[in-house]
Amino acid sequence: MALLTLKDVSYFYEGTHNGICDISFEAEKGDFIAVVGKNGAGKSTLLNLLSGIYSPQHGSITCSPKLTYHDLGISPQKQSIDWYLNVRDNIMLGAVLTGLSKKESQAATDSISEILDLTDFYTRSPDSLSGGQQQRVQVARALVHKPEIMILDEPTAGLDYRYSHGLFEYLKEKCFGEKKLALVSSHDLGMLEDYCNKILFLNQGQQFYFGSMRDFLSAHQLTREITISFSGEMSDALKEELIDQGAKLEEQTVSFIESSVDLNCIIGKLLAEVSITSMGSERLGLKEIMMQEEATENA
Numbered sequence: 001m002a003l004l005t006l007k008d009v010s011y012f013y014e015g016t017h018n019g020i021c022d023i024s025f026e027a028e029k030g031d032f033i034a035v036v037g038k039n040g041a042g043k044s045t046l047l048n049l050l051s052g053i054y055s056p057q058h059g060s061i062t063c064s065p066k067l068t069y070h071d072l073g074i075s076p077q078k079q080s081i082d083w084y085l086n087v088r089d090n091i092m093l094g095a096v097l098t099g100l101s102k103k104e105s106q107a108a109t110d111s112i113s114e115i116l117d118l119t120d121f122y123t124r125s126p127d128s129l130s131g132g133q134q135q136r137v138q139v140a141r142a143l144v145h146k147p148e149i150m151i152l153d154e155p156t157a158g159l160d161y162r163y164s165h166g167l168f169e170y171l172k173e174k175c176f177g178e179k180k181l182a183l184v185s186s187h188d189l190g191m192l193e194d195y196c197n198k199i200l201f202l203n204q205g206q207q208f209y210f211g212s213m214r215d216f217l218s219a220h221q222l223t224r225e226i227t228i229s230f231s232g233e234m235s236d237a238l239k240e241e242l243i244d245q246g247a248k249l250e251e252q253t254v255s256f257i258e259s260s261v262d263l264n265c266i267i268g269k270l271l272a273e274v275s276i277t278s279m280g281s282e283r284l285g286l287k288e289i290m291m292q293e294e295a296t297e298n299a
């Protein structure tokens with residue numbers, strides 16, 4: 001049973017063709033959804049619609065059972081910290097505004113602050129913190145009241161590896177353990193690939209794919225990336241030919257997507273000029289798949 005249903009949702013910024021068009025999907029309790037797409041694909045527009053910041057100009061967004069604003073935890077891309085409050089009060093405000101008592105709010109603030117390692121900054125003003133520390137305050141404020149639906153727009157922006165992983169571990173536990181729903185955009189595709197069970201892939205405001213992350217990856221991982229290492233000097237003509245065929249050339253390696261070239265032909269041409277020292281292949285990651293799909297779609 002879907003918790004959140006989007007049907008043909010469109011939104012365009014006034015006087016432009018920019019925005020999102022005909023987005024439809026159903027999200028269930030326990031889903032941890034990666035919202036991906038390159039710059040300008042429409043991720044923030046969609047997340048702002050889900051957050052209620054914008055209203056659809058066409059189509060509908062419904063929740064079943066009906067939830068209130070307090071069931072949402074929202075961390076927008078643009079920072080929304082109250083600069084005149086200290087760190088502790090900023091986070092606590094997120095709890096108090098959802099109707100928790102002062103005592104409950106204090107306990108909830110301590111709990112999320114422990115997880116995001118913010119207790120040492122409690123009395124500090126947000127503008128005395130680093131960008132990554134401010135981002136953690138904003139995320140803590142969005143999550144402090146343990147919302148049913150978490151809408152996080154680039155929550156790991158500015159976070160180092162340790163905090164990004166800590167946050168994704170927390171979200172994983174909330175989604176898969178406590179059956180809450182999270183929709184998260186990020187340019188850290190490796191992290192999304194590792195943690196999320198579903199993916200919404202937007203391209204130029206359109207829905208390119210929505211479904212299981214595993215299915216999306218395995219449908220594309222039939223192709224592999226081949227990397228050939230060589231010694232010797234390659235002629236400029238061969239370099240140009242390889243690049244024309246979509247190969248990536250580095251110092252002494254050439255790599256390309258298996259399905260996009262005639263492998264025997266490339267090996268023949270390489271052997272005519274250089275010595276091949278090793279050859280390996282790797283399954284494509286989410287990043288390579290998206291780059292490949294966007295290139296095909298936009299060609």
Ligand SMILES: Nc1ncnc2c1ncn2[C@@H]1O[C@H](COP(=O)(O)OP(=O)(O)OP(=O)(O)O)[C@@H](O)[C@H]1O
Nearest residue numbers: 013016018019037038039040041042043044045046
């Ligand atoms: N306030 C605005 N007025 C007009 N156009 C806008 C506005 N905000 C965004 N857009 C345009 O709408 C499209 C979608 O933007 P959006 O911010 O949703 O993309 P995004 O996928 O979140 O990108 P990014 O990865 O860069 O954050 C883009 O073409 C963008 O230029």
